Every structure is written in structure tokens, then in C-alpha cells.
Amino acid sequence: MKATGIVRRIDELGRVVIPKEIRRTLRIREGDPLELFTDRDELMLKKYSPIASVERFSEGTAKSLHEQSGYLAAISDTDNVLHAFGTGRKGLLGHAVSEELTELMAARRSHLASLAEGGRILPVVQGGEEAYTAQLFVPIVANGDCLGAVILLSAEEGAVMEASCVKLARLTADIIASQFV
Numbered sequence: 001m002k003a004t005g006i007v008r009r010i011d012e013l014g015r016v017v018i019p020k021e022i023r024r025t026l027r028i029r030e031g032d033p034l035e036l037f038t039d040r041d042e043l044m045l046k047k048y049s050p051i052a053s054v055e056r057f058s059e060g061t062a063k064s065l066h067e068q069s070g071y072l073a074a075i076s077d078t079d080n081v082l083h084a085f086g087t088g089r090k091g092l093l094g095h096a097v098s099e100e101l102t103e104l105m106a107a108r109r110s111h112l113a114s115l116a117e118g119g120r121i122l123p124v125v126q127g128g129e130e131a132y133t134a135q136l137f138v139p140i141v142a143n144g145d146c147l148g149a150v151i152l153l154s155a156e157e158g159a160v161m162e163a164s165c166v167k168l169a170r171l172t173a174d175i176i177a178s179q180f181v
Contacts, residue, residue: 001044018045027079027096049077051140051148054179059083065150065172069165074124074151075140075176078105081125082148088130088155095125097149104137105146110170111137114160124151134159136166138173142180150176 008016018028026047028034033048051058058075062083066073072086076097084092097105100122104111113119114134121132136152150173152165 047079049079049082049148050142050180051075051077051082051176054176055082057179058176061172061176065152065168069152069168071161071165072153072155074153075148076101076151077148078102078146081151086153088153091128091130092125092151095128098123098126098128101137101149105139105149108139108141108146110139111135112161112166116158116160124153131155133157134161136161136169138169140173140176142177147177147180149173 004019004022006019006022008019010016023029028047034045035048037044037046059082062073062075063085066085072084072088072092074081074084074089074092076082079096081092081095081097084090101124104122111122112135113121115121116133119134121130121135122137124130124132124135130153132153132155134154134156136150138150139146140148140150150169152161152169154161
């Protein structure tokens with residue numbers, strides 16, 4: 001744990017203000033859920049990730065999605081790529097998702113693009129050196145909240161995501177979302 005040097009007082013309602021700089025750095029936005037942890041005399045706040053709470057399930061679905069589609073498959077929460085399977089997974093795993101993907105999730109919109117069809121390939125992670133030729137993002141939405149995204153990627157020249165893979169990714173997003181209904 002890293003000390004920030006910032007000290008805040010608790011108000012009469014038990015509230016503490018998290019400084020704007022820390023919220024920006026940790027990508028904590030208004031309305032984001034925080035999880036509380038205690039250890040003796042320490043209190044720790046952590047941004048809550050519903051997808052991470054079903055870790056094994058989401059990991060298994062990402063692996064199955066890769067095996068069924070043949071593409072690099074990943075599952076993210078709203079901040080980071082949690083699971084990835086396939087060639088190039090190390091470039092995604094544990095990295096913060098790009099601003100473009102964050103905006104798609106906030107708007108609860110899917111994105112399908114292929115360079116072979118003249119589509120615009122969006123960055124997947126911040127600072128990533130990706131060379132993808134086709135991509136699909138499907139938001140995971142449960143109870144009106146976007147919890148993350150299902151991601152399919154290809155780096156093969158001339159790649160185009162088949163309709164069956166689009167349906168498979170949407171089904172995967174629905175199955176993950178059903179764990180929270």
C-alpha cells in the first residue's frame with residue numbers, strides 16, 4: 001500500500017471525500033460502487049467489480065469463447081481486462097481498457113469492425129500496441145448497468161467476424177449478465 005500524504009476528516013454522517021486526483025487516477029466515477037475491507041486497524045476501499053466476483057465463471061466463458069470462435073477472446077469489467085485466451089492475450093490481460101471501449105460500455109453499445117470491410121479498429125487497452133484487423137465488443141448489461149464487455153479480436157489479414165461469432169459473443173455477454181439478475 002502506498003501512502004498519499006492526504007488526510008481527510010469524517011463528517012457527522014460518516015462520509016469521507018476521496019480527492020479528485022485519486023478518483024481520476026483510479027478511474028472512480030460518481031455512482032461507482034466501492035467495496036470496504038478491514039484488517040485490524042486498517043480500512044481499505046476497492047472499486048467493486050461484479051464480473052470479478054464471478055471470477056471462475058467469467059474465466060471459463062472467456063476460454064470457451066476462444067475455443068468456439070478461434071479468435072482472441074477477452075472479458076473485461078468497466079476498467080480492466082480480467083481474462084483473455086488466445087494468441088496475443090498477454091497484451092490485454094490485466095491492462096486498463098481504452099477510453100473508446102469505456103465510452104462504448106457507458107453507452108451500452110456493441111462495436112463490430114473489420115479493416116477488410118473498411119471499418120475503424122478501436123484501441124482495446126490503454127497504451128496498447130495492437131495490430132488487430134477485426135474486432136467485436138459486446139457490453140455485458142445486467143439490471144440496466146454495464147458491468148463490462150465481451151471482446152473478440154483477430155490479427156489475421158483480411159479477417160471478418162462471422163455472424164455466428166457475433167451471436168456467440170452476444171450469448172456469452174447474456175450468460176454472464178444472467179449471473180447478476
